[in-house]
Amino acid sequence: MQKNIHGIIVECLGGNIAAQSDADAVVNAANAQLRIGGGVAGAIHRAAGPGLEIECRPLAPIKPGEAVITSGQGLPNAYCIHCLGPIYGRDKPETTLLSSCYRKALALAEKHKIKIIAFPAISAGAFGYPLEEAAKVALKTVIEEASQLQQVKKIRFVLYGLKSLEIHQKILSDLTSNS
Numbered sequence: 001m002q003k004n005i006h007g008i009i010v011e012c013l014g015g016n017i018a019a020q021s022d023a024d025a026v027v028n029a030a031n032a033q034l035r036i037g038g039g040v041a042g043a044i045h046r047a048a049g050p051g052l053e054i055e056c057r058p059l060a061p062i063k064p065g066e067a068v069i070t071s072g073q074g075l076p077n078a079y080c081i082h083c084l085g086p087i088y089g090r091d092k093p094e095t096t097l098l099s100s101c102y103r104k105a106l107a108l109a110e111k112h113k114i115k116i117i118a119f120p121a122i123s124a125g126a127f128g129y130p131l132e133e134a135a136k137v138a139l140k141t142v143i144e145e146a147s148q149l150q151q152v153k154k155i156r157f158v159l160y161g162l163k164s165l166e167i168h169q170k171i172l173s174d175l176t177s178n179s
Contacts (some may be wrong), residue, residue, distance in 0.1 A: 001177045009154040010139070010176075012168040017158045018047035018075060021120040024159075025079035026072070027105050027119045034068070034082050040160075049074035052118040056082065062078040064087045064091040065100035069108045076145075079112060081105045085123030088130070095137055098123055102141040109152050116154040121164055131164060135171045137147045143175055 002011040017040055024090055034056035034134045036045035045052055052073040057129040059068045059082075067083045083101035086094045101122050122138065123129035142155050159165040 001172060003172055005143055005176065006149075006167070008149055008152060010142060010146070010157075010172065011154065012157045012165060012172055014159050014160070014162065014165045016043065017118060017120045017160075018043045020158060022157065022170060023077050023116040023118040023156065024114040025069075025081050025109060025112070025117045026077050026116065027067075027122070028080055028082045028157065029120050029122045029125065030062070030082035030083055030084050032061040032063070034062065037126075038159040040120045041176040044075065047075055048080065049071065052080065053169045065097035065104070065106035065110055067101060069112060077118075079114060081117070083122055085127055085129065088123065088128040094123075095133075096131065098129065098134060099141045102138055103145060106142070106145050106149065106152060106155075110149060113151045115152065116156065117152060118156040119159070120160050121159060124164070125160075130168050131177060132171070135164075136170045136175075139168065139171050140177055167173050 028044045031037045055070045062084045064086045086097035126132040
């Protein structure tokens with residue numbers, strides 16, 4: 001599913017975040033130390049190779065809501081943007097911190113002239129953020145930011161699993177039904 005929002009394509013599709021060969025940047029749902037982990041961080045680090053963790057070391061630790069950028073190393077992308085989403089129920093206020101991840105990642109994309117950026121569902125896995133709530137925060141934030149973007153032309157949500165894809169598609173449709 002795709003929607004055109006202020007000239008920016010926002011799309012939701014199922015797939016592997018580490019295999020987005022047409023994207024200039026992928027976003028890593030990182031841990032504070034920017035190391036290999038489970039879920040998205042594990043997939044991205046395994047695909048990128050050990051150089052990614054080495055490049056990340058001087059940038060760590062990061063706090064919830066923050067984003068940093070590195071090269072893509074062995075990924076098919078020029079850049080990897082690492083965001084630390086909030087752990088649901090612990091890092092407060094969750095909504096503000098999660099929204100900050102998307103805003104800061106888009107700001108880094110603008111600064112580095114990234115045209116296509118691919119996001120996972122940040123915090124919706126091991127960090128326990130309820131999937132539907134996380135999708136609403138993510139898509140609402142991206143829609144709010146779209147009118148200010150000059151460099152970014154496509155924002156892709158790459159979702160793992162049919163349930164996540166369907167929820168993101170429904171919320172994107174709901175949020176853009178009047179536009």
